[in-house]
Amino acid sequence: MIFTLTINPCLDRYIYVDELILDDTIRAKKVVDYPAGKGIDVSRVIKELGGVSIAIALVGGNNGRRLEEMLDKEGVIYSSIRVPQETRLNIILESNKGQYRISMPGEKINVKKLQVVLEVLSALVRHNDIVVVSGSLPKGVASEFYTGIIFTLKQWGATVYFDADGDKLKAGLIGQPDYIKPNLHEFQRLIGKHISKREEIISEARNIVEIHELKGILLTLGGEGAYFISKEKVLYTRTIKVNVKSAVGAGDSFLAGFVMKKAEGASDEEALRWANAAGTAAVMTPGTRLCRRADVERLLDKVEIEVIE
Numbered sequence: 001m002i003f004t005l006t007i008n009p010c011l012d013r014y015i016y017v018d019e020l021i022l023d024d025t026i027r028a029k030k031v032v033d034y035p036a037g038k039g040i041d042v043s044r045v046i047k048e049l050g051g052v053s054i055a056i057a058l059v060g061g062n063n064g065r066r067l068e069e070m071l072d073k074e075g076v077i078y079s080s081i082r083v084p085q086e087t088r089l090n091i092i093l094e095s096n097k098g099q100y101r102i103s104m105p106g107e108k109i110n111v112k113k114l115q116v117v118l119e120v121l122s123a124l125v126r127h128n129d130i131v132v133v134s135g136s137l138p139k140g141v142a143s144e145f146y147t148g149i150i151f152t153l154k155q156w157g158a159t160v161y162f163d164a165d166g167d168k169l170k171a172g173l174i175g176q177p178d179y180i181k182p183n184l185h186e187f188q189r190l191i192g193k194h195i196s197k198r199e200e201i202i203s204e205a206r207n208i209v210e211i212h213e214l215k216g217i218l219l220t221l222g223g224e225g226a227y228f229i230s231k232e233k234v235l236y237t238r239t240i241k242v243n244v245k246s247a248v249g250a251g252d253s254f255l256a257g258f259v260m261k262k263a264e265g266a267s268d269e270e271a272l273r274w275a276n277a278a279g280t281a282a283v284m285t286p287g288t289r290l291c292r293r294a295d296v297e298r299l300l301d302k303v304e305i306e307v308i309e
């Protein structure tokens with residue numbers, strides 16, 4: 001089974017207005033909510049692509065209930081861990097001139113709840129299961145939480161995919177995940193230097209693979225393609241030219257495509273093909289909307305995989 005873990009999910013609320021006018025009542029034309037948070041995104045994409053996963057998430061309050069409702073509607077299987085704190089809300093005011101994005105402050109989580117996360121994982125995760133650990137952490141939770149969680153999952157014999165930024169990425173790597181999916185900015189922050197040339201990217205990624213004994217790095221470069229880099233192999237896939245509506249969730253869609261195909265026993269090449277198709281399909285949809293299966297399937301034939309090594 002594939003599990004995703006989202007410790008800090010949120011709810012994206014799009015409010016559509018004609019125009020934002022100061023000191024006037026603005027009538028909303030439409031309000032649309034989307035569940036969000038990186039692990040939840042991965043689970044939603046896996047569902048969209050016809051796969052099955054279980055999203056484990058910390059949720060609270062009315063926003064948390066709304067999030068569960070939407071996952072129910074989409075048919076995403078989840079196991080929620082209830083916390084007294086309200087799940088974060090992002091308000092996106094979408095007018096014909098552009099959008100304002102307002103992120104509500106998150107509340108501090110009681111660290112004792114983190115013990116429950118471990119209990120739930122221990123009850124569900126079995127040898128050879130796959131766990132996608134990703135995203136930010138709530139206030140009050142140190143980055144080292146990821147070290148412990150990943151280390152423990154590995155001890156249990158799970159395959160761990162990890163996607164986080166900054167100190168969290170560094171801390172998680174100490175727990176020795178199998179795969180990481182940084183974008184180039186995150187990767188540069190990890191190694192502490194700016195890189196751009198292909199040779200530099202490959203040699204720096206190889207170095208990280210070796211130090212942390214990774215099975216592979218999925219390094220995405222936004223519109224500039226993506227690499228799969230392991231000890232033995234370097235694959236590159238070019239970005240497909242499409243009409244870009246919103247890059248939100250592209251990385252999560254990419255990761256979901258890769259994880260789902262690998263779980264089905266596909267090769268790294270085939271999994272990367274699905275990853276690129278899913279990432280590309282995600283940028284074709286507006287706002288928080290992730291990829292659509294029909295777009296992914298249509299794009300698969302257009303994806304080229306270059307075997308560099």
Ligand SMILES: Nc1ncnc2c1ncn2[C@@H]1O[C@H](COP(=O)(O)OP(=O)(O)OP(=O)(O)O)[C@@H](O)[C@H]1O
Binds near residue numbers: 223247
């Ligand atoms: N401009 C684009 N055109 C086509 N495809 C794109 C574009 N930007 C991103 N993608 C697709 O999405 C994948 C992931 O993109 P990106 O590197 O932006 O991820 P990310 O920064 O991790 O995103 P996220 O914000 O979801 O974490 C790319 O490898 C590609 O398949």
Ligand SMILES: [Mg+2]
Binds near residue numbers: 251
């Ligand atoms: Mg990302």
